[in-house]
Amino acid sequence: xxxxxxxxxxxxxxxxxxxxxxxxxxxxxxxxxxxxxxxxxxxxxxxxxxxxxxxxxxxxxxxxxxxxxxxxxxxxxxxxxxxxxxxxxxxxxxxxxxxxxxxxxx
Amino acid sequence: xxxxxxxxxxxxxxxxxxxxxxxxxxxxxxxxxxxxxxxxxxxxxxxxxxxxxxxxxxxxxxxxxxxxxxxxxxxxxxxxxxxxxxxxxxxxxxxxxxxxxxxxxxxxxxxxxxxxxxxxxxxxxxxxxxxxxxxxxxxxxxxxxxxxxxxxxxxxxxxxxxxxxxxxxxxxxxxxx
Numbered sequence: 001x002x003x004x005x006x007x008x009x010x011x012x013x014x015x016x017x018x019x020x021x022x023x024x025x026x027x028x029x030x031x032x033x034x035x036x037x038x039x040x041x042x043x044x045x046x047x048x049x050x051x052x053x054x055x056x057x058x059x060x061x062x063x064x065x066x067x068x069x070x071x072x073x074x075x076x077x078x079x080x081x082x083x084x085x086x087x088x089x090x091x092x093x094x095x096x097x098x099x100x101x102x103x104x105x106x
Numbered sequence: 107x108x109x110x111x112x113x114x115x116x117x118x119x120x121x122x123x124x125x126x127x128x129x130x131x132x133x134x135x136x137x138x139x140x141x142x143x144x145x146x147x148x149x150x151x152x153x154x155x156x157x158x159x160x161x162x163x164x165x166x167x168x169x170x171x172x173x174x175x176x177x178x179x180x181x182x183x184x185x186x187x188x189x190x191x192x193x194x195x196x197x198x199x200x201x202x203x204x205x206x207x208x209x210x211x212x213x214x215x216x217x218x219x220x221x222x223x224x225x226x227x228x229x230x231x232x233x234x235x236x237x238x239x240x241x242x243x244x245x246x247x248x249x250x251x252x253x254x255x256x257x258x259x260x261x262x263x264x265x266x267x268x269x270x271x272x273x274x275x276x277x278x279x280x281x282x283x
Contacts, residue, residue: 007223019208020120020147035175036127053150068156072166076171
């Protein structure tokens with residue numbers, strides 16, 4: 001049963017990674033809730049990681065996984081800072097809706 | 107065959123979790139769907155013999171980041187937010203942009219679609235273990251970036267605490283409560 005669904009090649013992982021990234025992008029573009037916005041960014045990072053691991057597996061080289069570790073470290077730092085900013089914003093504006101953060105707008 | 111079945115299981119888990127994350131109106135449901143998606147991605151790591159990243163994904167993302175998200179959701183109390191409008195007015199335009207980006211990148215990288223499956227790792231290398239291989243490269247070739255990452259994490263922790271901390275009354279100008 002050869003076909004596009006089987007056997008699993010690197011391309012399957014690449015398409016999956018791209019799909020995860022695009023779903024994350026869509027979430028960032030359409031949601032109003034800042035918490036869900038941050039979750040969408042995590043989804044995008046995961047899509048990128050799927051890509052990196054797919055190539056790491058394809059070439060039998062561990063460097064892609066190292067890159068993945070750095071991306072996870074940066075994603076965690078980003079989540080911590082983002083949620084810190086979110087709490088500060090909530091304390092000042094009593095809201096977590098992205099389109100209500102308009103102090104810089106005139 | 108088992109590999110293919112597991113791939114589709116984890117892929118459906120990751121994609122369904124991701125779609126639910128961005129469509130649920132209740133933020134707690136979003137966070138739980140995010141957990142499902144992250145576990146799916148972790149399973150994909152395991153399928154590709156990235157055992158160390160699998161463990162890191164489970165421990166850091168599923169055990170750490172999503173708990174942080176849930177904690178913040180409880181803290182900012184999103185009960186009445188869930189009843190508000192969840193999507194901004196540009197959702198159809200965004201959907202169009204995202205879908206066309208997907209189609210365009212599929213077309214642009216169509217050469218990559220012919221890439222073969224990953225090669226089996228040689229027995230001598232496999233005996234060494236994934237974690238040891240990562241450690242060998244990480245602590246020799248990537249030592250400086252590794253140390254910089256630790257610095258980044260310290261700055262991030264201090265910054266997050268500084269930002270989320272409640273200010274004392276005298277210098278609290280913009281504070282509501």
